[in-house]
Amino acid sequence: MNTTNKRLLTGLQPSGDLHIGNYFGALKPYVDTYEQYESFIMVADYHALTSVQNPEILRSNIHNVVRDYLAAGVDPAKCVIFRQSDNQDHTELGWILNCMVTVPFLMQAHAYKDKVANGIEPSAGLFAYPMLQAADIVLYETDFVPAGEDQRQHIEYTREAAGKFNRAYGEVLKEPKEMILDGVGVVPGTDGRKMSKSYKNTIPLFGTPEEVEKAVKSIVTDSASDKPEHVYAIHSLLKSSSELDSLYEENKGHYGDLKKLLVEDLNTFLQPMRERRQQITDEDVRQVLKDGAKRAKEVSNKTLANVRLAIGID
Numbered sequence: 001m002n003t004t005n006k007r008l009l010t011g012l013q014p015s016g017d018l019h020i021g022n023y024f025g026a027l028k029p030y031v032d033t034y035e036q037y038e039s040f041i042m043v044a045d046y047h048a049l050t051s052v053q054n055p056e057i058l059r060s061n062i063h064n065v066v067r068d069y070l071a072a073g074v075d076p077a078k079c080v081i082f083r084q085s086d087n088q089d090h091t092e093l094g095w096i097l098n099c100m101v102t103v104p105f106l107m108q109a110h111a112y113k114d115k116v117a118n119g120i121e122p123s124a125g126l127f128a129y130p131m132l133q134a135a136d137i138v139l140y141e142t143d144f145v146p147a148g149e150d151q152r153q154h155i156e157y158t159r160e161a162a163g164k165f166n167r168a169y170g171e172v173l174k175e176p177k178e179m180i181l182d183g184v185g186v187v188p189g190t191d192g193r194k195m196s197k198s199y200k201n202t203i204p205l206f207g208t209p210e211e212v213e214k215a216v217k218s219i220v221t222d223s224a225s226d227k228p229e230h231v232y233a234i235h236s237l238l239k240s241s242s243e244l245d246s247l248y249e250e251n252k253g254h255y256g257d258l259k260k261l262l263v264e265d266l267n268t269f270l271q272p273m274r275e276r277r278q279q280i281t282d283e284d285v286r287q288v289l290k291d292g293a294k295r296a297k298e299v300s301n302k303t304l305a306n307v308r309l310a311i312g313i314d
């Protein structure tokens with residue numbers, strides 16, 4: 001398939017340190033494929049406002065996420081790296097799409113329901129989040145969105161909102177498809193639930209070797225079973241099942257040794273990215289975002305102009 005004229009977009013929230021679930025679920029699928037497309041990667045800082053309401057922390061998280069993208073291998077010469085809040089087209093189209101969908105429809109969103117069930121304040125922003133995300137995606141006429149399984153419904157919501165807009169006003173918005181890879185759609189955390197900042201069960205992507213070791217040591221194991229399933233599940237992100245099966249057979253019942261092997265493999269895998277990250281300066285980050293904002297707007301302005309014309313506010 002010739003994909004050079006297809007668009008790819010993903011985004012991560014600057015809501016704290018990235019973990020290996022973010023990396024294997026969204027960032028790595030992006031890094032592995034983005035050169036084949038016309039690609040965009042966003043720092044979703046308006047989304048992060050639903051959980052981070054401290055200006056110093058948000059500012060520093062934004063900076064850190066850009067460094068993380070660069071360290072993970074995203075080359076700004078080959079794609080557009082930009083910050084959502086640098087481009088007001090997102091909030092404008094987000095509002096317009098909010099007017100396309102109903103409250104009962106948004107109330108079905110699993111991510112919203114899970115967050116509220118976990119004690120997160122149900123702000124109006126959290127509730128409307130899927131329509132801001134829909135705007136993020138359709139503004140760039142995105143074809144594919146690499147993401148974890150938790151985003152499947154949000155991407156369906158994007159298609160739903162774009163479809164409703166198109167039925168009302170004519171074919172203006174492109175309906176995207178999710179790119180969710182087998183085996184990494186839900187990376188488990190140290191307690192076996194989905195790895196998530198809000199569950200405090202993460203293995204940091206850019207932690208020190210000691211932090212990685214501490215997190216791995218805390219992986220919950222079931223003493224009644226021969227194979228520590230959560231250790232194995234995380235290990236399978238790094239090694240094939242044939243390599244792992246013999247390793248886990250040789251070390252049957254020795255959970256401590258298996259965790260040590262996982263720590264070694266994780267640190268070997270993460271070390272080159274950690275080293276790359278140290279080379280990235282604040283000035284590099286500023287330059288990338290400045291350039292990215294300009295390039296993002298060149299594309300999104302066109303979509304928004306078509307939307308405005310279609311709805312009668314041109």
Ligand code: AMP
Nearest residue numbers: 013021022025026147148185186187195
């Ligand atoms: P967030 O910034 O929390 O919205 O997540 C950014 C990206 O990471 C999204 O595409 C998520 O689907 C993905 N992601 C987050 N946690 C996991 C996980 N445990 N397993 C797989 N993907 C994940």
